[in-house]
Amino acid sequence: MWDLIESACLYVGLALAVTGALCDLLGALGLLRFPNFFVRLHAATVGIIGGAVYPLFGLTLMTIGCDFLGYWRWLFASGSFITAIIIAITAPAGSHALARGAHRSGVAVEPKLCDKLAEDRRGD
Amino acid sequence: MNLTKRVLGFAAVFLLLFAFFLVASASVSPADIAMGLIVAGIVAAFTSTMVIKEQPHKAFDVRRWFWALVYFLYFFLVVEPLCHFDVAKRILHPKMPINPGIVRVPYNLKGDYAVTMLACSITNTPGTVVVDLDGNGRKFYVHWIDVKTMEEDECRKAISGAFEKYARRMFE
Numbered sequence A: 001m002w003d004l005i006e007s008a009c010l011y012v013g014l015a016l017a018v019t020g021a022l023c024d025l026l027g028a029l030g031l032l033r034f035p036n037f038f039v040r041l042h043a044a045t046v047g048i049i050g051g052a053v054y055p056l057f058g059l060t061l062m063t064i065g066c067d068f069l070g071y072w073r074w075l076f077a078s079g080s081f082i083t084a085i086i087i088a089i090t091a092p093a094g095s096h097a098l099a100r101g102a103h104r105s106g107v108a109v110e111p112k113l114c115d116k117l118a119e120d121r122r123g124d
Numbered sequence B: 001m002n003l004t005k006r007v008l009g010f011a012a013v014f015l016l017l018f019a020f021f022l023v024a025s026a027s028v029s030p031a032d033i034a035m036g037l038i039v040a041g042i043v044a045a046f047t048s049t050m051v052i053k054e055q056p057h058k059a060f061d062v063r064r065w066f067w068a069l070v071y072f073l074y075f076f077l078v079v080e081p082l083c084h085f086d087v088a089k090r091i092l093h094p095k096m097p098i099n100p101g102i103v104r105v106p107y108n109l110k111g112d113y114a115v116t117m118l119a120c121s122i123t124n125t126p127g128t129v130v131v132d133l134d135g136n137g138r139k140f141y142v143h144w145i146d147v148k149t150m151e152e153d154e155c156r157k158a159i160s161g162a163f164e165k166y167a168r169r170m171f172e
Helices: A002-033 A037-065 A072-104 A116-123 B003-025 B030-051 B056-060 B062-092 B112-124 B152-159 B161-171
Strands: B101-106 B128-134 B139-144
Touching: A002 A037, A002 B062, A037 A072, A037 B062, A037 B112, A037 B128, A037 B139, A072 B003, A072 B112, A072 B128, A116 B101, A116 B128, A116 B139, B003 B030, B003 B056, B056 B062, B062 B161, B101 B152, B112 B128, B112 B139, B112 B161, B139 B152, B152 B161
Parallel strands: none
Antiparallel strands: B101 B139, B128 B139
16 A cells, blocks of 8 residues: 555656646746736746746655655655745745836836726826 | 733744754654754744734634645645646747736735735736735735736636635634
8 A cells, every 4th residue: 555655656746847847948938938027927937836836846745755765755855845835935025026126116017908006106 | 912922922933933843854853852942942932922913822723724724735736737727828829818917906804914825825826926015905916917807806806816715714
């Protein structure tokens, strides 16, 4: 039974790691293709959550499935799990600071359908 | 703040830090446990009044932790894959179908932790980024990659509806 769980963990972890590589590639493509700073932030989010948090969760599962690591696998597993959580909690703080600073310093939001923030700020 | 609240706040921060230390060190040897107790005690003594300002009993409520676990699973297994798929489609599509814009998203939460969690959740889903916050008017300004509607309540339903429910159950 434990063998089955180990190999399931290993393969799910590998799948997550491959997903992470794909998400990083897509994020890089998005950074190249998207028209302005704010839309590029969305591509960067794909790179953060899909490209860093998911592979680290995958690494957690993968190391749990790796019998030959012996004692060290719990260290690897817990380390990557905690790193994933911390990235997921702290990365948006950076995105918020970048987005707010960019908007306040007048980076163009073109192309856009609407910009309620600029409307409200003009009204103040 | 009276003494009971202080002790409860200290205990909450201490237990969280100690659990964090144990998971990070991945060992239950006596030396590690002693080190964890000392470090968690020192850090909690300095920071507990800053981290928990009021109502420390919330940290010991099992239902809140249960909803946190449910939210964690829901967020990483359902919401994130769907949003990633959506944005990946827009990146790879030859015509690049985006209609970006900044919309207002009202929220109805009081605590700092709840609002922070809501903002972080919105930013962490690809396709929406919080640009600014109006604390008195209780609304976020969210840059949305595909503006379907500019009505505030419709935006709220589409962007933050699910998160807000969980934020209220966890922190309010």
